[in-house]
Amino acid sequence: MIFVPVPGTKVQFCVWETRVQDFEAFVKATSYDATNDVLSLADGGFVMAGHNWKNPGFEQGPTHPVVGVSWDDARSFCAWLTQKEHKAGTIQASQTYRLPTDAEWSCAMGLAREDGKTPEEKYRKASQERTRVSQVAKRKGESPSIPPGTYPWSANWPPPKDFGNYSQDLGADAYPFTAPTGAFPANTLGLYDLSGNVWEWCEDLYNEIGSWRVYRGGSFTRDTSASLASWGRAFGEPNERYVSRGFRVVLTSDL
Numbered sequence: 152m153i154f155v156p157v158p159g160t161k162v163q164f165c166v167w168e169t170r171v172q173d174f175e176a177f178v179k180a181t182s183y184d185a186t187n188d189v190l191s192l193a194d195g196g197f198v199m200a201g202h203n204w205k206n207p208g209f210e211q212g213p214t215h216p217v218v219g220v221s222w223d224d225a226r227s228f229c230a231w232l233t234q235k236e237h238k239a240g241t242i243q244a245s246q247t248y249r250l251p252t253d254a255e256w257s258c259a260m261g262l263a264r265e266d267g268k269t270p271e272e273k274y275r276k277a278s279q280e281r282t283r284v285s286q287v288a289k290r291k292g293e294s295p296s297i298p299p300g301t302y303p304w305s306a307n308w309p310p311p312k313d314f315g316n317y318s319q320d321l322g323a324d325a326y327p328f329t330a331p332t333g334a335f336p337a338n339t340l341g342l343y344d345l346s347g348n349v350w351e352w353c354e355d356l357y358n359e360i361g362s363w364r365v366y367r368g369g370s371f372t373r374d375t376s377a378s379l380a381s382w383g384r385a386f387g388e389p390n391e392r393y394v395s396r397g398f399r400v401v402l403t404s405d406l
Contacts, residue, residue: 159258162401167332168216189219189392207394209328216397222364222389225398243405251401253355270365271358277382303346315347318374349397357386370395
C-alpha cells in the first residue's frame with residue numbers, strides 16, 4: 152500500500168483502492184468474517200445469491216479492489232492495520248489509518264470548494280446548480296455551459312475511452328466488472344480509480360439524521376452523469392455489503 156499527500160488535507164491517501172490481497176491479509180490475521188448478506192449482481196439488479204468478497208460472482212485477482220465490504224468492515228480493517236503497524240513501528244504512535252472524510256475525498260478529486268454543510272447538502276446544491284444552468288441555457292436556446300472539473304476527466308459527457316472503469320453501457324472500457332487497481336491513468340496527485348471501479352466508503356454520515364454513511368466515486372455499475380460527476384455521492388447503511396462498493400484508506404498526520 153503506497154500513500155501520497157493530498158493538498159488541503161492533513162492525511163495521506165493510499166494510491167489504490169483497498170485490494171483483495173490487502174483485505175485477505177486482514178482476514179487471515181484476525182479470522183474476521185465478512186461473508187454474510189452480500190448483495191451481488193443478477194439480471195440487472197442486486198440480489199443475495201450467496202456471494203461474498205472472496206467470490207463476488209465474477210472473477211477477481213489479488214490486485215482487484217475488494218468488494219462486498221461494508222463501512223463497518225472497512226473500519227475494522229483500518230483498526231487492524233493501525234494496530235499492526237504501531238506494533239511493527241512502521242507508523243508513529245499518534246498516526247492512525249482510517250477512511251477519508253467526505254471533504255478530504257473532495258480535495259483528492261480536486262474540488263476546492265463546495266457549498267453545504269453535509270454530504271447530502273453538497274450533493275443537492277451541486278445537482279441544483281447543474282439543473283439551473285441547463286434551464287437557463289435552454290431558455291436562451293443555447294447549449295449548457297458545463298464548468299471545468301464537473302467530471303474527473305473534463306466538462307464533457309460521456310467519459311472518454313479508457314479513462315476509468317464504468318458501466319458497460321457507456322462503452323468506455325473493456326472491463327465488465329472490476330478492473331485491477333492502477334489499470335487506468337492516475338490523477339495529478341498520483342491517485343488511481345477515484346473515478347469508477349468501485350464506490351468508496353467515506354468516514355462521514357450522509358446527513359444529520361439517521362445512520363447512512365456516504366460513499367463516493369461511482370463504480371463499474373454506474374452510467375449516469377450525476378453519479379460519475381466529481382461531486383457525485385451516494386449513501387448506505389454502515390452494515391450493507393454490495394459488490395459495487397469498496398474503500399480506500401488514508402493515513403493521518405503524525406503532527
